Amino acid sequence: MNYLFDPAHWTGADGIPTLLGEHLLYSMIALGIAAILAIPLGIYIGVTGKGVFMIAGLANALRALPSVGLLILLVLLISPAFPSKMGYILPSLIVLVLLAVPPILTNTYAGVRAVDAAAVDAARGMGFRTMKILTDVQLPCSLPLMLSGVRSALLQIISTATIAAYISLGGLGRLLIDGKAQNDFSQMVAGAVLVALLALFFDQLLAFITRRVVSPGLTRRTLKTVTSPSDAPLIPAAA
């Protein structure tokens, strides 16, 4: 704990605020890219029903891949082509995006699929056009599951970004890896505590956002959907 309360560790290029900032930056970039890729694709698959076979296989196959191995493999492949810092930032981002896409994709798809068919029919009966049904009925109704996918993805990203410190990515994982290299256990503990707090903070933040943006009329139904284990794709947050 001493490490955390030493003011010297809170300033400079390897100070805790810098590391935290880096951790957040990489996490947000990866989450953004993953969301841009996965949400539209998930909606498309959910609405049209095309490519469903792809989803089940993808989630399982990616879960079995060891992220450490993938990370190191990509660094060795990519870093010779980029002499600068991009040599390890790029592979790290690729792995982070790769791990974040399946939970968002599967949950978006599941969310769109789970929308009550009667609600869609009712909207059509009221004269809504297809696009309007999508934006006003299907998307709001699938929001809870979609956001729970984003939540899993973000936790996965924060967790894996920590591991990426091993291949010299910045971020809070530095404290763990450098602490290990220097046999400085208090530095490792400080890193572990900060990473855990960061993950818990974002978990609670997304839970809060979910409560705020999801229509109250859905909450009961959502509870039902999320608690049945066969419906909620269980994507492990930890990596």
Place this chain on the structure above:
Amino acid sequence: MNFEWLGRQFDNIVVLLGWHVFLSVTPLILGLLIALPLGWWARRQRSVYPFLVGVAGLLYTVPSLALFVLLPLVLGSKILDPVNIIAALTIYTVALLVRVVADALDSVPEDTVQAAKAMGYRAYQSFLKVELPVSVPVISAGLRVAAVSNVSLVSVAALLGIPQLGSLFTQGFQLRFFTPIIAGIILCVILAMVLDGLVILLNRWLTPWTPKVVAS
């Protein structure tokens, strides 16, 4: 791939594989044994359910590398002690399964429970012989997820220097050498698939009354 290197390292890799199996399967079994009574409790005592599921969710949130480092403080073990890995993965497995077990028990049709009661089953008999067997398919679906993610999580421990297949990754990184990395990834994926398959087989064996279709 440098097969000559693989041949020379064969004995070493088998030892690492053995450790990997030990480190990923032990927490699976321990986790299931702990999650069953907890899930049963959460289902019996409705007020406990939100608390247990909440705590499980929080524990599941903590990144693995952080948990590996924090556990020695709680357990009083050394940082390189494999016990930390087993404890951490047991925590994840329990966190994942508590909710699955509680929900699975909850989804047993009320009629079935009533019928067991009417036939003279006591509460514990009804749990062991009726409710638990009927819940097996759902629990094993959760167990499959835990099994596969455990295999991947164990390899993270290589960053702390605890030997298992993940050591092939760090070794390959230090030597700038692809062969151990690719071999490690392939072995991890195969191990995950084998464990996944074993859980599926176990599920079929325990639920002979279900139609023979692949449970997903």
